[in-house]
Amino acid sequence: MKPLNQKTQRLTDSVIRRMTRLAMEYDAVNLSQGFPDFDPPQFIMDRLKEVATAGPHQYSPTWGNLNYREALAKKLTHWMGIPIDPNRNVLATVGSTEAMMAALMAISNPGDKVVIFSPYFENYYAQSVFNSIEPVFVPLDPPAFTFNGDLLEAAFRDPKTKAMILCNPSNPSGRVFTREELQFIADLAIKYDVIIITDEPYEHIVFEPYKHVYIASLPNMWERTICCSSLSKTYSITGWRLGYIAADKPLLDECKKMHDFLTVCAPSPLQEAVIPGLLAPDSYYKGVQDHYTHMRDLFTNGLREIGFNFTEPQGTYFMMVDISEFAHGKNDVEFCEEMVRKIGVAVVPGSSFFKEDVNHLARFHFSKKDETLYEALNRLADIKKM
Numbered sequence: 315m316k317p318l319n320q321k322t323q324r325l326t327d328s329v330i331r332r333m334t335r336l337a338m339e340y341d342a343v344n345l346s347q348g349f350p351d352f353d354p355p356q357f358i359m360d361r362l363k364e365v366a367t368a369g370p371h372q373y374s375p376t377w378g379n380l381n382y383r384e385a386l387a388k389k390l391t392h393w394m395g396i397p398i399d400p401n402r403n404v405l406a407t408v409g410s411t412e413a414m415m416a417a418l419m420a421i422s423n424p425g426d427k428v429v430i431f432s433p434y435f436e437n438y439y440a441q442s443v444f445n446s447i448e449p450v451f452v453p454l455d456p457p458a459f460t461f462n463g464d465l466l467e468a469a470f471r472d473p474k475t476k477a478m479i480l481c482n483p484s485n486p487s488g489r490v491f492t493r494e495e496l497q498f499i500a501d502l503a504i505k506y507d508v509i510i511i512t513d514e515p516y517e518h519i520v521f522e523p524y525k526h527v528y529i530a531s532l533p534n535m536w537e538r539t540i541c542c543s544s545l546s547k548t549y550s551i552t553g554w555r556l557g558y559i560a561a562d563k564p565l566l567d568e569c570k571k572m573h574d575f576l577t578v579c580a581p582s583p584l585q586e587a588v589i590p591g592l593l594a595p596d597s598y599y600k601g602v603q604d605h606y607t608h609m610r611d612l613f614t615n616g617l618r619e620i621g622f623n624f625t626e627p628q629g630t631y632f633m634m635v636d637i638s639e640f641a642h643g644k645n646d647v648e649f650c651e652e653m654v655r656k657i658g659v660a661v662v663p664g665s666s667f668f669k670e671d672v673n674h675l676a677r678f679h680f681s682k683k684d685e686t687l688y689e690a691l692n693r694l695a696d697i698k699k700m
């Protein structure tokens with residue numbers, strides 16, 4: 315057989331999904347792959363039942379059902395503070411995953427470079443490889459996960475740098491970038507003519523006193539930002555595969571061409587069923603924030619009592635935990651695998667998110683029912699015996 319695609323040789327299977335498989339094998343509490351073990355809001359499930367009989371069940375227009383785009387545009391106009399036109403500025407996608415892929419395909423040529431903070435969400439590397447783009451990693455230094463402005467500017471200064479991928483709030487670090495940090499990035503983007511591709515699935519999972527600022531809303535940034543996001547986390551519907559791109563028309567039109575031939579459309583009945591969520595009042599989002607604050611407090615208090623050191627998450631439902639005290643010389647991969655087998659809790663080795671040689675961290679996630687978090691903490695209490 316002739317050689318298959320060389321790009322895939324550069325990829326290993328997803329470490330996160332590998333840990334999930336191990337979790338299933340050992341009946342472990344799975345705190346690796348990031349999805350809730352609780353139901354979506356009842357009012358969205360009720361609408362889903364109605365849609366099951368009323369439809370639509372066929373392809374939606376490739377850009378998304380008009381209902382979906384109108385509801386989304388209303389929500390985004392409110393939260394981003396940017397007037398979003400449902401016909402010119404939004405595209406329904408198959409999750410943020412497809413949104414990011416379509417955006418990268420739309421803006422890049424082979425050999426272009428894209429700046430990515432490290433640690434990073436694993437999709438970004440794979441999607442860069444698929445597009446023959448070279449990722450340029452700029453460290454977010456643990457434990458505070460802040461960046462060095464000079465290093466970032468050096469990455470932007472390279473004439474081959476076409477874009478930066480900005481995940482905010484940030485998976486896996488739990489960082490929520492400040493307005494000042496975002497302004498610094500925006501100034502570089504303008505100075506060096508670089509496009510920002512955001513990935514903002516956790517925009518509503520931010521803990522007080524931190525605030526999510528959309529970089530697209532900073533002066534002169536709308537025209538150079540492709541906002542990718544997801545409904546997976548805000549409405550606890552990771553399996554529905556709904557997301558979107560919001561952007562200025564010239565950028566969005568290019569993304570639309572890619573999307574059209576990648577997926578045809580996002581799931582049409584589910585676009586319809588999620589509309590009550592998109593139109594929900596501010597109190598819904600306050601409820602999401604309160605619920606996640608509760609889970610964060612329950613879990614971080616428990617970890618603290620056991621003796622774990624970690625970076626307090628500012629947003630998302632992920633946190634980076636220092637495992638060095640319990641690892642007894644093992645690297646993070648060995649440690650996490652042993653933890654599944656002996657303790658029965660699955661987390662993700664931190665090194666899978668870093669470009670740099672960092673192997674004393676693990677990513678834990680806490681989007682779980684109270685009883686699941688208590689069970690995980692009970693099991694983790696034995697960590698010193700491992």
Ligand SMILES: Cc1ncc(COP(=O)(O)O)c(C=O)c1O
Binds near residue numbers: 409
């Ligand atoms: C940062 C980040 N981006 C994108 C995704 C995937 O989003 P979606 O389900 O919308 O494809 C995830 C899922 O965990 C994520 O953490």
